[in-house]
Amino acid sequence: MSELFVDQLSIFLENKEGRMLNTLDIIEKLSINIRALSIADTSEFGILRLIVDNPVKVKEELEKHDFIVKITKVLAVSISDEPGGLNKILRILDKHDINLEYLYAFVEQTTYDAIVLLKLENMDDGLKVLKEEDADIIPPEEIYTI
């Protein structure tokens, strides 16, 4: 497993009032900051995905509150915050037939770059081609402490 993979928390949530707030309240009490967040949902349930600076601690705390939490590996790639920035990365994946499961992105305030988090069907192959094509991969330590 490459050290360049970022630990993401995937949390099972029912799609109903207050569930999201309830989850984030628990994290707030730990004084842990959320770096990035995305939600995938259906009408009944969804997956809350979070990047935090101490994933193991948050997982343990959420599990104490009966949440189902898994740690999933994702890749963080820096892209220029301009039209077509993301396309460059997607073209690399497309060229090498690497399937994308999902992605979400956020803009970094200090450098004005954007960061995209990628979940690929084959993470190892994906990492290999992104490296070969000189994509700017951000190691987990940096992501957790942005």
Next chain:
Amino acid sequence: MIWDKDIECMSSEDMQELQLKRLQDVVYKAFNEVPYYHKRYSEENVYPEDIQTLDDIEKLPFTTKTDLRASYPFGLFAVDQKEIVEIHTSSGTTGKPTVSGYTREDIDIWSEVVARGLTMMGIDENDIIQNTHGYGLFTGGFGVHYGGQKIGATVIPISTGQTLRQIELMKDFKTTMIIFTPSYGLHIAEELDAMGIKPSDLNLKAIGFGSESWTEEMRKQIEDKFKTPAYNIYGLTEVIGPGVAMECEQQEGLHIYEDHFYPEIIDSKTLKHVPEGKTGELVLTTLTRVGMPIIRFRTHDVTSIHRGRCGCGRTFVKMDRITGRTDDMLKIKGVSVFPSQIEKALLSVEGVEPHYQIILTRPDILDQIEVKVEASPEIFFDNIKELVGIRDKLAQAIHDEIGLRVNVTLVEPKTIDRVDSGKAVRVIDKREK
């Protein structure tokens, strides 16, 4: 070991002779001592002398829960109230409870049958039985208690609830047998897991469970969680309490203590006997009970019975695990469905926990079935497609089992009510009656 070899391994000819004699006695006594039976039998023009063979039992009218309620409180006692040393009642969720009265001899019978059953499960005077069944009007607690005392085991009368205390005592007292309802057992298993206690840290060698319907899959889960064999206990307050039938180490059905409780299986529509081995409603007659003889009681429990010598050496007739109740049977879109069928389907999918609830609604004219199932780490993936796949797989498994389309909803863990005591609410029927 066999508690009473003479009785438990008796030839079927001898058993039938004994049963006929006892049946004649109990019918005679009921007719003469209990006004309810006197009136009923006179109305039906059937009398004690009409019982010449065991099959003649079919001539007698059934006794139902409604009949018992109509005789509330003491109308079915065959003896003076001063002879009654203990009273239990069944839960009175739909009106008055039904009362069950015991003489000293009846308590002895109850102790005896449970003693036989505990022995079947490999329990003896060296064992420590933690009895989580409630002590009180409910028969579960006392039945196990009396049987445990009879064999000389050490009984911990802890009742249901206080799960952390249960676990503490289980460890400190080195409990070797625990008695629970399947849903409470699962609750204890969850707590053990949360506390990081493994089955190997405990001294359990047998689990006895009853008073709730369950599936074979549920048994496997419980056995797996506790790494201990789990045995079935069957009984009902109206007849005596737990100990009407119990399971031996073969785990292939429950031996009915037929020298005390005479079983029949009827078709609940025609009310006639079904051929041996066929499924139907269990009807029971107490052959020896003194204080309150119960003749042809309709249990509404669905099972079948089988004769022949068991692998354990006993000849007592065996009944299958209760697969449903004729009255908890749900009619959905005209189809008969037992909650146990839905449970079986859910548990056929790897990683699914038996925490579910069936919700019936009728938004327009058609019934809708929603089955809420708690998600578990084993069936959670960081991928919506896979989660939807699990949900669809569950719906398909239920469809294969009951032939109806259902909406399966995955819900968060521990969101389906499971009270620390008592029985899980499996069905919520919101349809207008």
